[in-house]
Amino acid sequence: MRVASKNAEAPGSGRDRVLFLLKRDGPQATAQVAQQLGVTAMAVRQHLSVLYGEGLVEFSDEQRKIGRPARIWRLTPKANARFPDHHAGLAVEMLQVVQSTFGEEGLERLTDGWTRKQVAAYRAQMPRQDLPLDQRVAALVRIRCEEGFMAECRPAQDGTIELVENHCAIAKAAHFCTRLCGGELTLFREVLGDGVTVERVEHFLAGDRRCTYRILANPSAS
Missing domain, CATH: 3.30.1380.20 (Trafficking protein particle complex subunit 3)
Structure with missing residues (x-):
């Protein structure tokens, strides 16, 4: 069972949808975000680059047993202002x-x-x-x-x-x-x-x- 109302669906613009997913599901790699949005990893990286410049997201590189470190993105405290805080x-x-x-x-x-x-x-x-x-x-x-x-x-x-x-x-x-x-x-x-x-x-x-x-x-x- 996983229930959420229509109001909890990701909003329209690409950058807003990236912010929404990081807010709802927590820190994620670029590939995870791209898979959920149904877009390319390159498109997500472009959104993240803009959001990073605005101070809304940050990242850390996590070591993996095999291959290169994975870059994990998360929201910054500043990003909370993009979500409703009623009155x-x-x-x-x-x-x-x-x-x-x-x-x-x-x-x-x-x-x-x-x-x-x-x-x-x-x-x-x-x-x-x-x-x-x-x-x-x-x-x-x-x-x-x-x-x-x-x-x-x-x-x-x-x-x-x-x-x-x-x-x-x-x-x-x-x-x-x-x-x-x-x-x-x-x-x-x-x-x-x-x-x-x-x-x-x-x-x-x-x-x-x-x-x-x-x-x-x-x-x-x-």
């Missing part, structure tokens, strides 16, 4: 005003209220909780994609489900107020229903390139 400046300013006016307690009340509002909005879009867990996770992925998180889900080897968010659409606000990240965990647990465990195993704010969640049904709850 970033306004959100941070409002959080700062709440904190300065009402203190940490006021900020906590605000974020808790925001989480409750999200739970209600998501539940209105989620399928019945008696449906299989993978269908509920797929529905959650579609909602997150619509909000700009470049989400996808897939089965893991241990039988759990991985929900991956390749972009944080609220990164600036989350850096200022980490309670928003805790609210996301609460949100996922609430909308996926009783008897479901959700754990964050990769975290953008902790230095990972994305957020990844491990989701499983709790047998003791059945």
